[in-house]
Amino acid sequence: MRTLAIAALAVVVACGRAPLPDPPPNDELLARAAAARRGAYPRWATREQSYWTVFGVGGGAADGLINTDGMVEAAAGAWSLEPFVVVDGRWITWADVDTTQSLADGALPVPSVTWRHAAFTLEITAFAAGLASDPVAYVRYRLTPAAGGGRVGLRVALRPLQVLPPWQDLNVTGGVGRLPALARDGATLDVGARRLVVAPAPADWTPLPFEEPALG
16 A cells, blocks of 8 residues: 555654664564563564454555554555554553454444543544555544543554564564655655655654653
């Protein structure tokens, strides 16, 4: 999929600056994750099984992946979008919430992951549309603050980490991926040959180091 459209009232966090250094190999990342706050990296980085499903256009040349924590991969073997929610300055991760998974109308191949926390509910839905020869992936983030739950904001991190765990393969080796040079123009971010479009435009784009994000 050459185009990824994001619908979110969100800040998109692009990890790294161009030119971007190579991420660490899987073994090194697993060691970093063992010493980091749980949730700073994907579930597989804590050596827990991470389950996922495919979404895409029938007969399309490429499919996206979404895992049970709401991490979405549109570029096979490369990079993913990982959600975080900031509550009164503290970053909330998949490890801090209760998650459920569902399909549209109970059966349609449009998967959603819902985070439930005392301060908010976050629903992440992934689907694809367009021609089989040139499909577009869509990811919708719907953040609903709870009454009296504090100041809540969404962050979506673009990271060179795959949905696929390193001990599984889908014609590529899972785990650490790669992130090509980034070029931003307003609400559009070119990520190598792919284009990421955010609507409405994000409030900010903030580069972060690849190492454990500054999770408050």
